[in-house]
Amino acid sequence: MEFPNRDSKIPILVVPFPAQGHLNSLLHFSLLLSSHGLPVHFASSSIHNHQARHRLQGWTSASLHNITFHDIPIPSLPPSTPNPNSTHSFPSHLVPIWEFVIHHLRSPISSLLHSLSSSSSSLILIHDPLMSFVSDEAASIPSIHTFNFQCVPANFVLSYLYESTSKTWSDNHILFSPSPSPSPLHDTVPEEVITFCKKHYYETPCDGMLFNTSLAIEEAFIDLLAKQDDFVAGKKIFAVGPVSPLTVTDNKSGPRHSCLEWLDKQPPKSVVYVAFGSSTTIPVEQIEQIALGLEKSKQRFIWVVRDADRGDVSQEAEPEKVKSLLLDFEKRVEGMGMVVRGWAPQLDVLAHGSTAAFMSHCGWNSCMEAMSMGVAMLTWPIHSEQPRNALLITKYLKVGVMVREWEKRDEVLTWEKVDEAIRKVMVDEEGLEIRRRAKELGEKIRAGIEGGSSYEQLLAFINYISEFK
Template sequence: MANKNGSLHIFFLPFMTHGHMIPCVDMAKLFAAKGVRTTIITTPLNAPIISKAIEKTKNHQIKEIQIQSIKFPNTIDTGLPEGCEHSDSLPSPDSFLDLIIAAKLLQEPFEQLLLHQRPNCVIADWFFPWATDSAAKFGIPRLDFHGISFFSLCAYKIMRLYEPYKNVSSDSESFVIPNFPGEIKMKRLQVGEFVMKDDVSYCNFWKELKVSDGEGKVYGEVVNSFYELEKDYADHYNNELGRKSWPIGPLSLCNKDKEEKTCRGKEACIDEHECLKWLDTKKGNSVVYVCFGSLMNLPDSQLGEIAMGLEASGQEFIWVVGKRKEDKEEWVPQGFEKRMEGKGLIIRGWAPQVLILEHQAIGAFVTHCGWNSTLEAVTAGVPMITFPMSGEQFYNEKLVTEVLKIGVPVGVEKWGKLSADSNVKWDAIEKAVKMVLKGKEAKEMRNKAKLLANMARRAVEEGGSSDSNLNALIQELGSLSR
């Protein structure tokens, strides 16, 4: 379809955190590969991150993707430190809401771009509810990009409609999610304060989302998933909950070679060749990969339990711990790193996750169940050990462990704000690792995961479900602009 859609122009507006920017850039590349003129709108300090990812694209059929910068509000208006335009530069995780609020001040310069360039469509992150009204001012359809699964989209909608957590007598009592495919049980502890109580700090933000989301103001949604993975929930979302959506993922599969996969997000703090060379020395399906995403924070006490669990399991591992304030061993048992030399690779910072997951030596992934990580594991055919913390991660855990049956939970019970709010003991981690790698169900989980990986790749191939959905969406947007 390349070149047929050159007159169609789409603005992409990603939120300023890696978990939102990475899939949005991948999506822009997908549209561009179909010949659509694409412009990514961001702030000056985020532009180089996006530019680097685009420069490594090897598909010469893709027209140049434009990056348009709009000035981020100054510190007087936002209360954020100078140069704080990304979640990485926030003073603390508690400042995340400040970043969302500050982003509202991008509305005026964004509308100036709409006025002068008049794109045919705006695809904006759901953290920008104001983009709906901005697009409407110029008669431009706005598509939402949530960056989460159909399962979670349905669950969020139902929780806010029916409030089933109010029908139990305690936080630890289970309830069944009503009007939802399958008998999925949750606990009030796992739902999240911002859903249950309209947490005061997020109250205005949720009100804006409800207004933007309601009354048909949003034209539809693009979803980073593929139909075969969660068809019951995709159908439920569209047919029962009355949404209009297009699953066009897995978006990460638009990156074809090592260089493209390495340059998503931040620069890796370990050379990918060194990392892959280390994995090349290991047996197939023998290494545990441990990573909790770009935003999540774990206390030192929990990191210590994870270290003891990994050591007790006897398995080799790659563990992305992020950058520690102190480069000492206080967060792990004494002598742990020395004992694990050759057996465990600890990465302090950013890692080339897609490349690691795709390596044949990886047999399990200990994950926080963020959707990007979850879908990347599905795409690589790797079973998961689920360790949810925040956001929609407890829903993703249910999808992985109870619906897809390609993972086991470590037993996290309580939702927290960008952090684990419960202390999982080392023996639970050891048990989960052994179940996924050596237990009687391990082979069955691995086979299911490999089957889903094959489905994922077929979905994005020409004529596959996601490729067909993308073509249909482009055709529909083109017809709206005639």
């Protein structure tokens, strides 16, 4: 497909929600659009734009110059510290931060919408659904065409839709039988988060929906979603994922991360990567059991141990509990495993030839990255859409095993269960088949990007928005 000069194309304004998983996927998608010559504007607080750029993986630093960042200044964020003893695993300490940021973004983004739309015949607005106020602001400007970008999979949107409208599933395979399916929200997030979501995530006029998913993973769910006339109502649906790169490129100068140097020395497909994302704080008792399980399994591993993000990640500090708890453990597993404190280059780790499996909280970005790289998963869902993602991985796609079942989320999982899950994937005959299916799924997903369905869906979106010029 021939692309005209960037300056002659319709501008795109991207407005992410200020949480790591949302920032990450929308920045990846922005870079994907800009790689096709589209003029992309990325607007958030200066703090969160810095976070998104700092943690970006898989793109060269030069690629960031193809995006116009609008670093909106806001007052200093209120203090925010994760609570490992909270009765709920959701990072509720961030809710006041999100309210604060959204409040201070409203007026500047409104001004930006008017400014960009007045300098072009049309403007494309792509926003996170939790930033629905942006669509409200855009509704009064006829030249703006709006799309919401879903950071969760299509099956989760379907489950939420069916729960909220009291519909019943029409296809038995959607049920993930025989495993019970958690409620999309009420079982997975605390009440204050439900209140926040209802306040900021509501239906607004839009031309379409973008999903960071692939037809290789969710074709049945995308098809079913498209049939929900009362929800879709003429909106276009585009499955453009994975939005993260398949060929990982180091975007920073200087030496590689030490964990990658360690991986280079390990045999092919021999390492379990363990990481629970940016929104999770694991209690001390559970860290002890994970450590024992990793040690007893006798399998090579990389384990990322960190608290959930604070409001401003530049103020991260290594928790004291980690220093004392893991000091002796690291000595005992020297040569067999590596503990990483703080942020790790996850895409690089998953793409590495020595990585065989990923023990994960099952955030959708992590799921997409693992599946795209053909890596089997050991699922440990913690909150939000993660329990349903774990069911998708283990019961529907069958490219992973469940480590901790959702029904036992309030219990400390013993080291024996951790050891058992690792061995099931890395040693047992069942694990060979799981890893084979994961490798096959990864090949299908990559084929979708390299000229297949995902590539066609992206070009269909680009062609569609070009008609608004």
